[in-house]
Amino acid sequence: MASVIAGRMTADRVAPFAVFLIGMRINKPLRIGQWWPVLSAMPRMVRELEANPQLGFLGHHSWLGRTTIMLQYWESFDKLEHYAKSKDHEHLPAWREFNRRVGVSGDVGIWHETYSVQPGAYECIYSNMPPFGLGKVGPLVGINSLRDAARQRLQR
Numbered sequence: 451m452a453s454v455i456a457g458r459m460t461a462d463r464v465a466p467f468a469v470f471l472i473g474m475r476i477n478k479p480l481r482i483g484q485w486w487p488v489l490s491a492m493p494r495m496v497r498e499l500e501a502n503p504q505l506g507f508l509g510h511h512s513w514l515g516r517t518t519i520m521l522q523y524w525e526s527f528d529k530l531e532h533y534a535k536s537k538d539h540e541h542l543p544a545w546r547e548f549n550r551r552v553g554v555s556g557d558v559g560i561w562h563e564t565y566s567v568q569p570g571a572y573e574c575i576y577s578n579m580p581p582f583g584l585g586k587v588g589p590l591v592g593i594n595s596l597r598d599a600a601r602q603r604l605q606r
Contacts, residue, residue: 452580458593459576460603461584463595466568467508469584475517475559484557491544492520498540505533508587523587527566573603 457511467510472492476485492512499507506529524530534541552558576595597603 451481454578454580455576455590456578459575459579459585459590460593460597461574462589462591463584463587464569465573466526466566467584467587468527468530469565469567470522470524470530470540470562471564472520472522472562473518473560475557475561478557479516481557483601484552484555487551488548488558489518491540491548495540495544499533502560505529505539507533511583511586521583523584527564530564570604575600 474485474488478484496507496510499505504524508523508525509521512521513519522530533539534545536542548558548560572584574584576582576590580583581588581590591597593603
């Protein structure tokens with residue numbers, strides 16, 4: 451487990467990046483055969499992405515519940531899209547299997563949101579936190595008087 455960094459920090463990323471939120475919703479909990487393959491596909495993809503940094507995956511956080519959420523950071527939307535459409539990686543076969551198995555049955559819902567972010571078009575703060583979110587993919591820097599308020603972090 452990562453150590454807590456005392457004080458206030460912000461992420462200072464100078465290159466564009468993509469934020470990808472993805473998840474699923476278990477609409478019919480008793481249909482385990484429908485939602486379990488969907489749930490278990492994501493860890494395989496993350497292992498593949500972490501083992502191949504050239505794919506552009508920077509990091510992630512996950513939350514599990516009836517509706518799951520995974521927050522991902524990517525070097526660019528282009529790299530995210532390339533991975534999603536590649537026949538040589540885990541995602542496309544899993545997506546095709548989902549459509550074959552679940553389709554429009556309503557047993558399992560899936561969702562995602564993608565944001566393409568330019569430097570200076572985001573702000574964040576982490577106070578007494580281990581590296582988290584954009585701060586986990588960094589770099590993290592201390593907050594000083596020039597970065598004290600959200601507006602200042604946006605205008606840097």
